[in-house]
Amino acid sequence: MKTPAHNLEDKDIHEISLFKNCDKSFFDSLAAQAQEQKYEKGKIIFIHGDDAQRFYFIKSGWIKLFRETLDGAQAVVDILPAGQIFGETSIFEDQAYPYSAEVVEPTTLVSMPISILRKEIEDNNKMAYSMLSSMARYRRQQDREIEHRSIQNAPQRIGCFLLRLADQEEAGPVSIHLPYDKTLVASRLGMQPETFSRALAKLRDATGMKVKGATIELQSLDQLVNFSCAACSSEFPCKDLLPPEAPE
Amino acid sequence: MKTPAHNLEDKDIHEISLFKNCDKSFFDSLAAQAQEQKYEKGKIIFIHGDDAQRFYFIKSGWIKLFRETLDGAQAVVDILPAGQIFGETSIFEDQAYPYSAEVVEPTTLVSMPISILRKEIEDNNKMAYSMLSSMARYRRQQDREIEHRSIQNAPQRIGCFLLRLADQEEAGPVSIHLPYDKTLVASRLGMQPETFSRALAKLRDATGMKVKGATIELQSLDQLVNFSCAACSSEFPCKDLLPPEAPE
DNA sequence: CGAGGGTTTGAAGTGCATCAAATAGTGTGG
DNA sequence: CCACACTATTTGATGCACTTCAAACCCTCG
Numbered sequence: 322m323k324t325p326a327h328n329l330e331d332k333d334i335h336e337i338s339l340f341k342n343c344d345k346s347f348f349d350s351l352a353a354q355a356q357e358q359k360y361e362k363g364k365i366i367f368i369h370g371d372d373a374q375r376f377y378f379i380k381s382g383w384i385k386l387f388r389e390t391l392d393g394a395q396a397v398v399d400i401l402p403a404g405q406i407f408g409e410t411s412i413f414e415d416q417a418y419p420y421s422a423e424v425v426e427p428t429t430l431v432s433m434p435i436s437i438l439r440k441e442i443e444d445n446n447k448m449a450y451s452m453l454s455s456m457a458r459y460r461r462q463q464d465r466e467i468e469h470r471s472i473q474n475a476p477q478r479i480g481c482f483l484l485r486l487a488d489q490e491e492a493g494p495v496s497i498h499l500p501y502d503k504t505l506v507a508s509r510l511g512m513q514p515e516t517f518s519r520a521l522a523k524l525r526d527a528t529g530m531k532v533k534g535a536t537i538e539l540q541s542l543d544q545l546v547n548f549s550c551a552a553c554s555s556e557f558p559c560k561d562l563l564p565p566e567a568p569e
Numbered sequence: 570m571k572t573p574a575h576n577l578e579d580k581d582i583h584e585i586s587l588f589k590n591c592d593k594s595f596f597d598s599l600a601a602q603a604q605e606q607k608y609e610k611g612k613i614i615f616i617h618g619d620d621a622q623r624f625y626f627i628k629s630g631w632i633k634l635f636r637e638t639l640d641g642a643q644a645v646v647d648i649l650p651a652g653q654i655f656g657e658t659s660i661f662e663d664q665a666y667p668y669s670a671e672v673v674e675p676t677t678l679v680s681m682p683i684s685i686l687r688k689e690i691e692d693n694n695k696m697a698y699s700m701l702s703s704m705a706r707y708r709r710q711q712d713r714e715i716e717h718r719s720i721q722n723a724p725q726r727i728g729c730f731l732l733r734l735a736d737q738e739e740a741g742p743v744s745i746h747l748p749y750d751k752t753l754v755a756s757r758l759g760m761q762p763e764t765f766s767r768a769l770a771k772l773r774d775a776t777g778m779k780v781k782g783a784t785i786e787l788q789s790l791d792q793l794v795n796f797s798c799a800a801c802s803s804e805f806p807c808k809d810l811l812p813p814e815a816p817e
Numbered sequence: 818c819g820a821g822g823g824t825t826t827g828a829a830g831t832g833c834a835t836c837a838a839a840t841a842g843t844g845t846g847g
Numbered sequence: 848c849c850a851c852a853c854t855a856t857t858t859g860a861t862g863c864a865c866t867t868c869a870a871a872c873c874c875t876c877g
Contacts, residue, residue, distance in 0.1 A: 369802060388716050388802035396716040396802070413705035419712060442698065449697035450690065456704045457661035463711040464667060468636050468644040470718050471759045474864070503824070511719040516865055518825055534874090554617060554636035554644070722832070751856070764833055766857055782842085782856095 331380045332404040334431060339406070339455050342447035350437050357431045366422040366430065373411030373418045375432040379403045382428025383501055385508075386420045397508045400425065400501065410456075412439050425505060465555065470511055473552045475520035476527065478510045480549030487542060489560045495542055499535040524548065579628045580652040582679060587654070587703050590695035598685050605679045614670040614678065621659030621666045623680040627651045630676025631749055633756075634668045645756045648673065648749065658704075660687050673753060713803065718759055721800045723768035724775065726758045728797030735790060737808045743790055747783040772796065 334340070334351065357380065360366070366377065369388050377384075379401055386398040386407060398420045401407055411418055412435055441448045469478055487497050499506055507517035525532050528544035539545065550557050582588070582599065605628065608614070614625065617636050625632075627649060634646040634655060646668045649655055659666055660683055689696045717726055735745050747754055755765035773780050776792035787793065798805050 388712070390716075390720055390802050391799045394720045394800065396719050398712060398715070410705055410708065413702045419709055442701070443694065446691065446694050446697060449694060449701065453690070453697065453700055453704065454661045456701065456708065457658055460658065460704065460708065460711070461667060463708070463715065464636075464646060467646070467711065467715055467718065468638075470715065471644050472638055472642045513866060514824075515826085515867085519865090522825090551639045552642065554638050761834060762856075763835080763858085767833090770857090 331429065332378075333380075334378050336404060337378065337406060339409075339451050340448075342451055343441060343445065347437070347441055347445075347448075351433050354437065355431050355433050357429065360424040360428050360430065362424055362426060364424040366424065367408065367418050369418060369421045371418050373408060373416050374435060376406055376409040376411070376435050376438065377422070378406050378431040378433070380429040380431055382424065382430075383426040384428060384430075385423045385425045385505070387423065387508075388420050395508070397511070400505060400509050402500065409435065409438060411435060412442070425501060465553075468554060469552075473549070475510075475512050475516050476524040477549045477552050478512070479506075479517065479520055480524050480528070480545050481553060482506065482510060483537060484542065484545055484549060485560065489542065489558050491542065493541060495539045497537040497539070499537075503535070579677065580626075581628075582626050584652060585626065585654060587657075587699050588696075590699055591689060591693065595685070595689055595693075595696075599681050602685065603679050603681050605677060608672040608676050608678065610672055610674060612672040614672065615656065615666050617666060617669045619666050621656060621664050622683060624654055624657040624659070624683050624686065625670070626654050626679040626681070628677040628679055630672065630678075631674040632676060632678075633671045633673045633753070635671065636668050643756070645759070648753060648757050650748065657683065657686060659683060660690070673749065713801075716802060717800075721797070723758075723760050723764050724772040725797045725800050726760070727754075727765065727768055727772050728776070728793050729801060730754065730758060731785060732790065732793055732797060733808065737790065737806050739790065741789060743787045745785040745787070747785075751783070 334355075335348065340347070360382075366384070367373075381403045383403075384401045384405075384407060386401065388396050388398060390396075407422060408418055442452055443449075469481060473481065483497050486500065487495050503517055503521075504514045507514045510517070512520070521532060524530070528548055529540065530545070531538040546557050550559075553559075582603075583596065588595070608630075614632070615621075629651045631651075632649045632653075632655060634649065636644050636646060638644075655670060656666055690700055691697075717729060721729065731745050734748065735743050751765055751769075752762045755762045758765070760768070769780060772778070776796050777788065778793070779786040794805050798807075801807075
């Protein structure tokens with residue numbers, strides 16, 4: 322699969338909204354110990370439980386966070402685009418990564434010591450507050466995720482996922498492009514690839530949308546909203562929940 | 570159902586581990602604006618989306634947190650015992666409660682203004698750090714919850730729930746008492762009461778445990794661990810994940 | 818053009834939900 | 848202390864959603 326267009330431009334650590342209240346000296350100490358590296362698809366960055374010394378910034382590419390059980394089942398925690406960081410919550414979690422991280426598209430990562438982050442949180446109250454906001458935002462997403470997995474069926478979950486990819490302000494026809502493989506989307510939504518395929522067809526029939534490969538065309542978002550949002554506790558324009566590091 | 574024994578003693582706000590780094594003046598200002606009230610089973614404390622001015626401390630009793638969709642389905646977020654607080658995360662969430670709260674056993678609550686909390690977080694760096702730890706702990710729980718709901722089947726989820734109720738250090742025979750109605754446990758685990766009943770029977774047959782009403786007797790935790798923990802990414806003694814405000 | 822991965826389709830099985838009804842358990846008033 | 852009322856729990860029967868295994872199809876890329 323081709324790398325999506327919005328991935329072609331490298332992201333910069335100054336764009337991390339978590340760091341928006343940090344001064345130059347903080348970025349300097351980060352830069353001094355930052356290591357940049359390219360990875361191929363399939364590369365495992367770290368494993369759940371590994372000693373966590375560094376966190377990662379995604380300069381370009383896509384990263385899958387997941388957990389694996391003894392009997393081999395895999396649960397996808399999240400799939401992160403460029404501009405996101407991961408592995409940073411180990412500050413508070415006894416030094417161990419709470420999930421494994423795998424490269425799912427050719428990716429450039431910048432790793433930096435968690436200790437710098439911890440120090441900044443202890444010294445800079447605004448940074449602590451930013452971190453709290455960020456975690457609160459993440460928490461809302463996770464709460465929604467749990468709700469959706471217990472209440473929504475497969476077609477509705479896909480519809481909801483598509484809505485969050487779309488420009489929710491747009492009134493007329495909309496075009497949505499899946500950001501990564503359908504198999505990955507399926508795992509992200511907690512279902513099998515076959516189920517995804519069948520559920521997408523059901524959604525298509527129910528809403529009249531056109532599916533061509535990874536692109537989905539729709540007369541308007543209304544049908545999708547009607548179909549999916551009835552099985553969700555949030556109000557429709559729910560875009561705000563999406564960006565884990567959205568501007569305040 | 571009778572109120573469990575450990576509920577008979579009222580909890581005090583000084584026991585909240587989130588507040589362990591706060592000084593007397595903080596507790597004084599809380600006390601000055603605290604309101605205590607008793608509630609009967611079934612009483613709704615607030616609804617998802619309500620304007621959030623106050624947070625609540627459970628002095629005694631049990632509270633169910635949940636969300637409801639347009640078409641009436643309900644997803645239980647958590648069921649909290651005495652000693653816990655809820656509604657406090659609205660500090661960062663545009664002033665609206667992210668879930669609804671309902672009394673499921675006769676309960677005494679103490680409500681206090683969220684603004685005092687927000688001020689303390691801004692002024693007291695240690696408080697901010699405590700809050701971060703608390704949220705990180707919650708996050709781990711939520712991550713585990715999502716994993717379990719996608720990977721574990723109903724009997725395994727029950728087994729895991731029982732394990733977290735038990736004293737995991739105990740080597741010999743163990744007795745576990747369900748903290749609230751089986752119907753509530755079922756909703757907490759995201760399944761129907763009928764499914765819970767059948768799944769518990771399956772678990773009983775698979776592990777040799779004895780079930781008498783709300784009490785469960787077991788020769789040792791081993792069978793339960795074998796049965797449930799194979800479908801979990803955490804290592805067995807996972808008790809530490811449970812107490813949302815565990816000591817550091 | 819052929820290889821290989823991603824995607825779709827088919828057939829069959831499993832797990833959980835749902836609806837309905839029986840049973841057990843608890844609290845009440847006589 | 849017993850009978851009744853009411854609720855919690857269990858059991859039975861059935862249906863649907865999703866999974867699993869298998870195979871076909873399609874697309875991309877060398």
